Amino acid sequence: MRVAGTELRVHGTFLVLLAWVGLARWREAGWLGALEAVVFVCLIFGCVVLHEFGHALAARRFGIATPQITLLPIGGVALLERIPEKPVQEVCVALAGPAVNVLIAALLMGWISLTGGFPGVDAVSPPTVDLPVRLLGVNVWLVLFNLIPAFPMDGGRVLRALLALGTTHNRATQIAAGIGQFIAVVFGVLGLLSNPMLILIALFIYFGAASEATLAQVRAVSSGLRVDAVTVTGAQSLRMGSTLDDAVELLLRTSQKDFPVVDDSGAVQGLLSAGDLILALRRSPPQTPVCEVMRLGIPCVPQSMLFESAFRLLQESNSPALAVLDEQNRFVGLFTPENIGELLMVEDALASGSNPSHFPHPASPLGKGTA
Numbered sequence: 001m002r003v004a005g006t007e008l009r010v011h012g013t014f015l016v017l018l019a020w021v022g023l024a025r026w027r028e029a030g031w032l033g034a035l036e037a038v039v040f041v042c043l044i045f046g047c048v049v050l051h052e053f054g055h056a057l058a059a060r061r062f063g064i065a066t067p068q069i070t071l072l073p074i075g076g077v078a079l080l081e082r083i084p085e086k087p088v089q090e091v092c093v094a095l096a097g098p099a100v101n102v103l104i105a106a107l108l109m110g111w112i113s114l115t116g117g118f119p120g121v122d123a124v125s126p127p128t129v130d131l132p133v134r135l136l137g138v139n140v141w142l143v144l145f146n147l148i149p150a151f152p153m154d155g156g157r158v159l160r161a162l163l164a165l166g167t168t169h170n171r172a173t174q175i176a177a178g179i180g181q182f183i184a185v186v187f188g189v190l191g192l193l194s195n196p197m198l199i200l201i202a203l204f205i206y207f208g209a210a211s212e213a214t215l216a217q218v219r220a221v222s223s224g225l226r227v228d229a230v231t232v233t234g235a236q237s238l239r240m241g242s243t244l245d246d247a248v249e250l251l252l253r254t255s256q257k258d259f260p261v262v263d264d265s266g267a268v269q270g271l272l273s274a275g276d277l278i279l280a281l282r283r284s285p286p287q288t289p290v291c292e293v294m295r296l297g298i299p300c301v302p303q304s305m306l307f308e309s310a311f312r313l314l315q316e317s318n319s320p321a322l323a324v325l326d327e328q329n330r331f332v333g334l335f336t337p338e339n340i341g342e343l344l345m346v347e348d349a350l351a352s353g354s355n356p357s358h359f360p361h362p363a364s365p366l367g368k369g370t371a
């Protein structure tokens with residue numbers, strides 16, 4: 001669904017949440033209870049969508065488009081085309097979301113007081129409390145929760161912008177992400193003790209902070225770099241007619257792990273990773289042509305593309321590598337996460353000068369460095 005140039009996407013798990021809520025209430029309170037619960041959840045997520053459109057509207061004022069808003073069971077995510085350069089603008093965009101919920105809460109307050117005020121606390125039990133009152137509570141909670149300074153939540157973005165006033169954007173992001181991950185760990189522990197939903201939110205914050213921190217670092221070291229500056233040239237490729245046997249030979253002979261499959265004109269038709277190859281060998285005979293087991297739809301990028309754009313594309317795709325093409329659309333090399341890691345290490349060593357052993361590792365889920 002598209003609204004004002006923004007695509008609204010609903011994640012599949014959100015429908016699972018709706019079904020689960022409906023089923024749980026149906027067992028307790030029958031069809032009417034189930035319907036009421038589903039409507040209530042939809043209303044909550046309506047408020048979340050309006051919150052995300054608050055961000056999108058504020059971003060548009062600074063000339064930044066929001067191509068996509070995604071609805072997840074734990075909330076919404078507005079994907080901005082880019083992050084505002086000026087810290088003041090980032091603060092405005094970050095606060096516009098919670099401001100929408102303040103507005104909704106104020107409207108609900110007005111509605112409730114016009115229609116007879118708040119019911120007494122003991123007059124009704126929670127499930128039958130007026131819908132507007134419950135919705136008011138949800139919006140107050142959305143405001144407070146989003147203002148917790150756990151980057152990449154709204155409060156954390158405000159924190160990052162404030163930090164960026166005194167240091168570089170990258171440094172500010174690293175600090176804010178560190179604080180965000182600390183808060184995420186606290187949430188995770190609290191979630192284990194009380195509410196499992198909190199664990200999901202903690203994971204979302206933890207990995208969100210890690211990926212934004214990496215992105216900021218990549219952006220800092222790669223500004224102006226083109227894809228061909230880091231492409232592994234001379235990468236070996238397979239032909240459409242090559243067999244699994246040929247692929248095994250290439251795998252053993254080279255240090256390469258991903259092999260593009262090219263047709264006679266040199267165009268990339270697919271990719272065979274070492275993992276794909278091992279899986280295929282378990283199921284199929286060694287004479288099977290690679291084109292039967294390769295991954296299709298490998299993202300291809302021109303070698304003149306900016307590094308940052310290619311990095312984002314690689315992150316968003318499920319592909320282990322991007323195929324880099326020349327002007328005639330012929331395969332010239334691969335753009336892989338390993339090259340990016342190496343670039344980050346080299347740049348970091350150059351930047352820290354006398355202390356080349358110091359590499360800040362983006363935290364991996366296992367707590368090990370990723371050098």
Ligand SMILES: [Zn+2]
Binds near residue numbers: 051052097154
């Ligand atoms: Zn927000």
